[in-house]
Amino acid sequence: MNTLLECDLLVVGGGINGAGIARDAVGRGLRVILCEQHDLAQHTSSASTKLIHGGLRYLEYYEFKLVRKALQEREVLLRAAPHIIWPLRFVMPHDAGQRPAWLIRAGLLMYDYLAKREILPASYGLKLDQHAAGKPLKGGYRRGFVYSDGWVDDARLVALNALDASERGARIFTRxxxxxxxxxxxxxxxxxxxxxxxRIQVQARAIVNAAGPWTAQFADAVPGASKSYGLRLIKGSHIVVKRLFDHPYAYIFQNPDKRIIFAIPYQDDFTLIGTTDLEYTGDAGKVEISAEEIDYLCDMANRYFTRQISAQDVVWTYSGVRPLLDDNSSNASAVTRDYLLECNDSGAPMLNVWGGKITTYRKLAEEALAILSPRLGLKAPSWTADAPLPGGDLEQAGKLVRRYDFARFLAAFHERHPWLPSALAQRYARSYGSRAERLLKGVTGLADLGEELAPGLHEVEARYLHDVEWARSAEDILWRRSKLGLYCRPQHVERLQQWLTERNPS
Structure with missing residues (x-):
């Protein structure tokens, strides 16, 4: 088969930046095609620390512009997707051997006031011996600080951007x-x-190179597509262990090597710990955590928690390569998380996306369209700042005062589907928001959900993810569209893959 398709914009790369640009562009009236060589968010965009944050530690590197931009985006995204993004309070125990308390307090005050806040509360100091977050910690930590950022289901954020782009007319080609x-x-x-x-032939008026770790490689392969910048590939790895604490707070820990790690409540039953920062020169598609990284993350957590962990306690790991703009920093942790957009105009334009972080993806897309619009004769204004992502419109018949009031949405969802077990209702509401009603269309009882292909995964949901969200493998469903893989045994994975193969016999 040799198909010819025409479009205004071809986006190469189905990570967060590519999906965000495709969504913004099609919403302005452009004909858009997005291609991704693997699954959506299969690499960098599903391997983050799952935070929508300004980047508190970037203040130490004087990245004030980046931090402000990211802080401004936090509440924009909280409103756009309150089902998969929500506020998270972080506790920073004060280690007297590290940064002085006055410096931390000054940094947090700056963090509070660099951007307007309506949803997230301000920071404050606390006595750990009088706070729930102090109980899991070693006795030497008596003073701490609390501040706010956001949590995000990163892979679902990518899928929802692609879904919105598709429903507005973009063509999404995965694999x-x-x-x-x-x-x-x-x-x-x-x-x-x-x-x-x-083979599919595409004629496009412009190309966006949002290939993440492969951006430089793709630019080099295109004749005449000169580039002025490069990437630093930095590996970040995380570990997941059984839950280390019962409260809803996350932790940010300062370490002797001047780095920080996070310990975050994860999927109800687990704690996520990360990340590392290491230069990477291997195949970006085959990055894995090393034994040394596992030991490092365990050791850093053990400096703070009473309950000690080791490699034997790790139930899952994941690693990704961050394609950061090469700013010649000698320290991997100091490499800028800002982005740069470079447009090559030797004929039809090609826009290279260098660097970036998940928190600023929407702003990056907006700036990309600001560059491309005059070149494509497009005058449509920006629009994504006030537009909810699929499932993010939680208002229901006037019952919800605010779009981002998830608790009231969940209560109403329970009322409409009282037959759903509480944990399953919570997961459906969190994963799909208002789109959960589409998932459950025609379903009036547990039997209608179909076979339970894996723990917590019924046929109705698997069918939705296959038909609507481009899921084609067990890995797509169990580790990117959800994290149900944490509860699966090999026979569950095998059954799910068999079910998917029956739907796609080729």
Missing amino acids: TKCTAARREGELWHATLENEEDG
């Missing part, structure tokens, strides 16, 4: 690689390839 691109006058001629469709 589809852009194998060639060449300019001919004012058009790009690109070749996409996948197993299902074979």
Whole structure:
């Protein structure tokens, strides 16, 4: 099969930046095609620390502009997707051997006031011996600080951006690689390839290179697509252990090497600990945690928690490569998390996306369209700042005062589906928001959910993820569209994969 498709914008890369740009562009009236060589968010965008945050530690590197931009985006995103993004309070125990208390307090005050806050409360000091967050800690930590940021289901954020783009008219091709691109006058001629469709020829007026760790590689492969920048590939790894504490607070720990790690409540039953920062030179698609990284994260957590952990306590790990803009920093932790957009105008434009972080993806997309719009004769204004992502419109018949009032949404969802077990109702509401009603259309009891293919995963949900959210493998469903893999045994994975294969016999 050799198909010819025409579009205004071809986006190469299905991580958060590519999906965000595709959504913004199609919402302004452009014809958009997005291709991703693997699954959506399969690499960097599902391997974050799951935070929507300003980056408190970046203040030490004088990244005030980046921190302010990220802080401004926190509440924009909290309103856009309150089902998968929510406020999280962080406790920072004060280690007398590290940064002085006055410096931390000054930094937190700056963090509070660099951007307007309506949802997130301000920081304050606390006595750990009088606070729930102090109980899991060693007795030497008596003083601490509390501040606010946000939690995000990062892989679902990507999927929802792609879904919104698709529903607005974009064509999303997963497991589809852009194998060639060449300019001919004012058009790009690109070749996409996948197993299902074979070769797809695309004519596009512009290309966005949002290939993440492969951005430089893709730019180098396109004739005449010169580039002025490069990437630093920094590996970040995380570990997951059984729950270390019962309260809803997360921790940020200062360590002797001047780095910080987070310990975060995760999927109800677990604690997420990360991250590392290491230069990486291998295959970006095959990054894995090392034994040394596991030991490092355990050791850093053990400095603070009474309950000690080791490699034997780790139930899951994940690693990703952050494609950071190369700013010649000697320290991997100091490499800027800001982004740079470079447009090559030797004929049809190609926009390279260098760097970035998940918190600022929407702003990055907005700036990308500001660059491309005059080149494409587009005058449509920006629109995503006030637009909810799929499932994020939680208002229901006037019952909810605010779009981001998830607790009231969940209560109403329970009332409409009293037959759903509480844990399953909570997960459906959190994962799909208002779209959970589409998931459950025609379902009036547990039997209607179909076979339980894996713990907590019924056929109705698996079918929705396959038909609507591009899930094609057990890994797609168990580790990106959800984290149900934490509860699965090999036979569950095998059964789910068998079920998916029956739906896609090719």
